[in-house]
Amino acid sequence: MTRTLKVGLVQQPAWPDKARSLAESEAGIRELAGAGAQLVMLQELHATHYFCQFEDTALFDLAEPLDGPTGQRLAALAAELDIVLVGSLFERRAPGLYHNTAVVYDGGHGRVGQYRKMHIPDDPGFYEKFYFTPGDHDAAREEGFTPIDTSLGRLGLLVCWDQWYPEAARLMALAGADLLLYPTAIGWDPQDDDDEKARQKDAWTLIQRSHAVANGLPVVVANRVGHESDHSGIGPGIDFWGGSFICGPQGELLAHAGQQAERLLVTLDMERGEAVRRIWPYLRDRRVDAYGDLTRRYRD
Template identity: 60%
Template sequence: MKNSLIACAVQQSCNSGRERNLAYSLQQIELAAQQQADLVVLPELHLDHYFCQSEDTACFDLAQSIPGPSSFVLAEAAKTHNIVIVATIFEKRAPGLYHNTAVVFDKDGSIAGTFRKMHIPDDPGFYEKFYFTPGDLGFTPISTSIGKLGVLICWDQWYPEAARLMALAGAELLIYPTAIGWNPYDDPLEKQRQLDAWITIQRSHAVANGIPVISCNRIGFESAPDQGSGIDFWGNSFIAGPQGEIITSADHMQDTLLFATLTASRSEQVRQIWPFLRDRRIDNYADLVRRYID
């Protein structure tokens, strides 16, 4: 990793339509560049409302190829501002084959690499299995001019195996573009438990692997098209250091930019005092590839 880099997470609402959503993202990228950011992370599927609240074949019309219209615009922004951008796009790979795909644009405007969401949820309000084929690119870091980025997407953030495999493959930081929120009908205690769990699991990935984590969530209420309860996206984006320490964080109410300076030397120091990778008992982990141990 570049010995010292400035990372920026863009917490934004995404319920204004594709044209306005993209324009707002581009505006935030420009603001981040003005503050010398090297890396900008956008929320999951930031181009559109969260269409996975229902199963509707008309929503497949939102998908696009990569490269394609939105990636061309984002690539130009990366080149213009000399900045690395992580964005997620509803990818149309082939007729009837779609993915939730993170695209990493390097500072020269090239596509440094892609990651297709591996773990696909199917829960009330999050009917992603209807739309997205599970990723087939594996847990492979994306090499950029600022370092190797371990990009994962939302539901992937709950799985320690995904974070570990990225770290073992050389990822120097973990990045989670996210779209997660509350059911408005849940009581305040349940909402707090969910939020605390979400923050805790991602901080634990930083601790277990000795590398920073960037978690970038969308914000705001998005109604369900079928008159369901809708989702109140809870924001609370944050950037944590390699010991899980919160460097900067957002609230659940405001669009904002989060900035943090991350250094490779800090991760190296943490791995020296907490040598978790050294002490792994790889000779006894074979059962991890089993669904369940009877």
């Protein structure tokens, strides 16, 4: 019998008001679970506005421990609905130590793992290095590029800026991930022209579909939507472009959202990856003896 997995994602706007943002998330989770979703993923930092557009120490007050109010609410939802739920937290790990953390809840088992974002951007409108410490990489302690085991399979969970790096996707695949998941928050500078906007969004979709192809794995991507102002008044804000999608192990688009609040639900054939890898055996033909320089910053 073919093993299938019903995967859903919530694409939504978010607000500085956590209660309002989480109510929107909960409505999407319940809708998808009611439609049969077994695994539901939310976008990056879904409980708040995207606060990294400027630097303000007061915004660290938005952070919570893993078992804080937001985590407890997500854990309760996963248990009530008997689903695997992937959420996102601005994590307060210790005084002065904060992470951008994706968290996995598995039905009544509660929190079964977390992934702390490894690649941290620092660009106009995306000043994340001010707020987030990169995650540690320690396979023995199941940190960094290590899949999270759930009752539905091994989740190769990465976050936003991680999605541009083929090394991250490959390491998750080599560790036995059954699918790759990317909660994200990405959008346009409103001052960009239409051609530039199209190039950026197409590149974003293409790079993640390429991870599916290169690794023979389904890929699930959840982005946010709506305009969010730069409350410092310095920048023009960000128009988050949505475009969330689910694709199969050959990069084939199975569902693709527009630029509005939306829920996607797809039934994945989880055995296709094995079939695809048999005809495109990239892992077999890798020249692992010749890749040592990949651990260098640059080959001068």
